[in-house]
Amino acid sequence: MRQFFIKSTLITLFVTLSFYSAFRYVRAKEFLIGSQTMAGAIIDKHKRLNDLPSPKLILIGGSNVMFGFNSPYMEQELKMPVQNMALAASLGLSFMLNEVKEDIKKGDVVLLSIEYFLNEGDDNIKLFLAELYPPAKKYIEFPNVLEDLKANCKYIFRELRKYLLLKVLSNDNHIDDVAYSRKAFNKNGNIREELRLVSHLPLNDGGPIARKSYSESITKINKFVELMESKGAKVYFVFPCLAESQYKLSPEAIEDLHQQYKKSLKTKIINSPIDSVYPDSCFYDTIYHLRSPYHTVHTKKVIKDLEQYLE
Amino acid sequence: MLFNSVEFIIFFIVVTAGYFVIPHKFRWFWLLSASCYFYMFFKPVYILILGFTIVIDYFAGIFIENAVGYKRKTFLIISLIANIGVLAIFKYYNFFIENINSFAPSPFLPYLSILLPIGLSFHTFQAMSYTIEVYRGNQKAERHFGIYALYVMFYPQLVAGPIERPQNVLYQFHIKHHFSYENVTNGLKLMAWGMFKKVVVGDHLAIMVDKVYNNPTQYEGLPLIIATVFFAFQIYCDFSGYSDIALGSAQVMGFKLMQNFDRPYFSKSISEFWRRWHISLSTWFRDYLYIPLGGSRVPYYRQLFNLFIVFMVSGLWHGASWNFIIWGALHGLLLVLARLRERFLPTLHLKANNLVAKIIHILIVFILVDFCWVFFRARTFADAKYIITHLFSNISLNSLKNVDFVRNNILLGESKQLFLVTVLSLVLMEIVHYFQRNLSIRSYLSTQNKWLRWGLYCLLISWILLFGAFEKPAQFIYFQF
Numbered sequence: 001m002r003q004f005f006i007k008s009t010l011i012t013l014f015v016t017l018s019f020y021s022a023f024r025y026v027r028a029k030e031f032l033i034g035s036q037t038m039a040g041a042i043i044d045k046h047k048r049l050n051d052l053p054s055p056k057l058i059l060i061g062g063s064n065v066m067f068g069f070n071s072p073y074m075e076q077e078l079k080m081p082v083q084n085m086a087l088a089a090s091l092g093l094s095f096m097l098n099e100v101k102e103d104i105k106k107g108d109v110v111l112l113s114i115e116y117f118l119n120e121g122d123d124n125i126k127l128f129l130a131e132l133y134p135p136a137k138k139y140i141e142f143p144n145v146l147e148d149l150k151a152n153c154k155y156i157f158r159e160l161r162k163y164l165l166l167k168v169l170s171n172d173n174h175i176d177d178v179a180y181s182r183k184a185f186n187k188n189g190n191i192r193e194e195l196r197l198v199s200h201l202p203l204n205d206g207g208p209i210a211r212k213s214y215s216e217s218i219t220k221i222n223k224f225v226e227l228m229e230s231k232g233a234k235v236y237f238v239f240p241c242l243a244e245s246q247y248k249l250s251p252e253a254i255e256d257l258h259q260q261y262k263k264s265l266k267t268k269i270i271n272s273p274i275d276s277v278y279p280d281s282c283f284y285d286t287i288y289h290l291r292s293p294y295h296t297v298h299t300k301k302v303i304k305d306l307e308q309y310l311e
Numbered sequence: 312m313l314f315n316s317v318e319f320i321i322f323f324i325v326v327t328a329g330y331f332v333i334p335h336k337f338r339w340f341w342l343l344s345a346s347c348y349f350y351m352f353f354k355p356v357y358i359l360i361l362g363f364t365i366v367i368d369y370f371a372g373i374f375i376e377n378a379v380g381y382k383r384k385t386f387l388i389i390s391l392i393a394n395i396g397v398l399a400i401f402k403y404y405n406f407f408i409e410n411i412n413s414f415a416p417s418p419f420l421p422y423l424s425i426l427l428p429i430g431l432s433f434h435t436f437q438a439m440s441y442t443i444e445v446y447r448g449n450q451k452a453e454r455h456f457g458i459y460a461l462y463v464m465f466y467p468q469l470v471a472g473p474i475e476r477p478q479n480v481l482y483q484f485h486i487k488h489h490f491s492y493e494n495v496t497n498g499l500k501l502m503a504w505g506m507f508k509k510v511v512v513g514d515h516l517a518i519m520v521d522k523v524y525n526n527p528t529q530y531e532g533l534p535l536i537i538a539t540v541f542f543a544f545q546i547y548c549d550f551s552g553y554s555d556i557a558l559g560s561a562q563v564m565g566f567k568l569m570q571n572f573d574r575p576y577f578s579k580s581i582s583e584f585w586r587r588w589h590i591s592l593s594t595w596f597r598d599y600l601y602i603p604l605g606g607s608r609v610p611y612y613r614q615l616f617n618l619f620i621v622f623m624v625s626g627l628w629h630g631a632s633w634n635f636i637i638w639g640a641l642h643g644l645l646l647v648l649a650r651l652r653e654r655f656l657p658t659l660h661l662k663a664n665n666l667v668a669k670i671i672h673i674l675i676v677f678i679l680v681d682f683c684w685v686f687f688r689a690r691t692f693a694d695a696k697y698i699i700t701h702l703f704s705n706i707s708l709n710s711l712k713n714v715d716f717v718r719n720n721i722l723l724g725e726s727k728q729l730f731l732v733t734v735l736s737l738v739l740m741e742i743v744h745y746f747q748r749n750l751s752i753r754s755y756l757s758t759q760n761k762w763l764r765w766g767l768y769c770l771l772i773s774w775i776l777l778f779g780a781f782e783k784p785a786q787f788i789y790f791q792f
Binding site for chain 2: 001003004011014015018019124146149150153154157158160161164165166
């Protein structure tokens with residue numbers, strides 16, 4: 001038994017150390033490249049958010065918000081600074097809410113526009129962001145220590161695999177669409193208008209939206225709303241912009257979610273799903289990504305809906 | 312609990328360490344508790360079904376042994392009705408209702424809103440083999456209720472077999488197993504090999520297979536052929552991978568379970584395939600259905616008919632759907648045709664002495680078996696029909712451009728390379744299988760230089776960790792049965 005324990009401990013240590021060292025080497029090598037991807041924008045967004053005086057308007061959501069709003073126009077119309085914090089729906093609801101909690105002060109306004117049935121997202125992407133911007137570690141929620149450990153191990157294996165397959169074996173120097181890089185953002189945190197002028201039809205979509213209970217997520221949003229209100233900030237909810245073809249695939253599920261929101265959400269819902277539906281040709285590449293100049297059209301509609309509450 | 316999950320690794324370490332630490336007289340309780348926990352990880356309430364059949368079969372075994380004359384048969388029938396009844400309600404009720412309702416202008420019989428308990432067919436068949444063997448006098452009735460319960464619930468083979476026989480396993484629960492370095496390391500190696508098959512090969516092939524088979528009408532020609540060939544390997548890696556982990560985890564504690572697979576795709580005939588594929592189920596049907604129906608003692612054509620029926624039932628065992636029945640019937644038909652050819656056209660048989668003839672035989676068997684897999688994997692009969700009728704239409708490399716593994720980014724943008732790694736792993740696996748025909752790889756490795764040996768073990772572990780599909784651990788296909 002002793003022999004077995006010694007050997008198994010040695011092999012476990014050897015494999016663990018090898019993997020960890022390889023991971024640290026790869027990340028150090030790839031850090032600069034990673035920080036120039038879209039994910040790197042989290043650094044800039046948080047820096048500006050910290051610097052902005054209150055009252056300010058903060059936009060929260062997935063990429064529908066990143067593409068769907070014209071923040072400079074909002075600043076001009078609402079006469080307050082606007083910061084768009086959105087990056088990707090795959091960051092999940094908790095991450096999105098957690099990342100702004102500390103920076104919201106009295107008098108601030110939060111506009112929440114999350115994708116339909118947004119879940120807790122992809123741990124790999126969250127951990128990648130946390131590497132680029134270490135304070136983001138505390139925005140990530142895991143149900144328990146085991147899940148935390150599992151997610152971190154999977155992330156290490158995934159990053160090593162990616163490096164090995166894409167860089168070592170195939171020397172793939174794939175460059176992302178410039179609209180998905182750090183420099184694609186304007187100072188307010190939107191994707192710059194000139195980078196998404198043309199529609200790339202057919203749009204990427206996730207198929208029909210399934211109807212399900214969203215009560216757990218609504219509870220999370222409500223807790224966030226309570227916290228914000230206790231700080232003297234206000235939270236409003238706006239439905240995400242959506243391509244008409246996608247809306248037609250699942251109108252019942254969308255309306256069902258609308259009713260769940262109306263019944264349980266402890267914040268003002270300033271529009272209805274159909275108000276944020278636009279023809280497919282108004283979108284850049286996916287069913288949630290409005291292109292220029294339709295993001296301004298959407299922004300104008302939202303400002304009009306929002307103004308009655310702000311006054 | 313899935314074998315390919317972190318939870319299982321923790322569970323396995325704790326259970327195994329506990330097993331060797333606690334005194335022998337409490338070990339059955341430890342293993343039984345662990346097995347209950349393992350099963351209840353999926354859906355706790357279904358343990359009541361297991362409990363029901365365990366109680367019935369435990370007492371049935373004792374009553375059968377104590378009774379004489381027709382009473383023995385009565386107790387056996389009670390046991391069989393209880394087991395088959397559970398299967399009928401939970402697995403087949405809705406299927407029968409659906410078929411009856413389809414003849415009516417509007418559905419008139421109600422459906423049951425129930426989920427199929429995981430591994431139901433496996434543990435009910437294992438339980439039935441116990442009472443049948445007691446009835447036949449091949450096995451003494453187990454008086455220790457806990458040990459009998461453990462026979463049905465032993466966690467390594469609880470949800471997907473191998474479907475054990477009481478003569479092979481029950482006595483092992485009474486034996487005191489000592490820690491054996493050889494057993495532990497061999498068991499772990501087998502588990503690692505099973506994990507390699509499942510997470511490196513099977514689960515990655517599943518991505519492409521699922522893409523095509525979940526929407527077959529979007530494809531024709533090569534994508535359908537590739538997906539069908541991949542499914543043959545996916546299901547093999549998935550199921551034999553599970554069996555390897557089951558056998559390995561039992562071996563670590565000193566238990567020896569029956570082998571369930573023996574390189575089935577190297578079979579040179581369909582009957583050989585069934586001696587190498589899911590051995591515990593095919594021998595179950597042989598011993599408890601085919602032989603009781605008359606075996607080789609009945610007239611020739613009756614034998615063929617019985618063979619066909621047994622395989623149809625085997626299809627139904629897999630799932631309550633016409634596709635599974637057709638799959639079983641096709642295998643039955645192939646076996647019947649093979650027997651007829653052997654009898655009436657023996658000269659047609661290629662002498663399988665030279666390599667070319669062997670390869671031709673292996674390829675023919677693989678193609679036939681793979682054709683049958685279409686029915687097994689397709690979601691509906693209509694899908695299966697579409698796939699078969701479009702397998703050879705528009706055969707061109709251009710048709711592959713429609714396939715998602717080429718066009719889209721599957722698996723976080725690394726699909727093409729990972730696909731190549733998967734195919735490489737598959738080839739490596741088959742090379743290992745090829746060499747295993749004459750020698751045990753484990754024995755061979757044990758004679759090699761220790762640096763080479765440990766290097767290979769580290770490489771295997773690293774390969775699994777790097778290229779395994781751990782993002783969302785996929786359930787084993789056979790759990791649904």
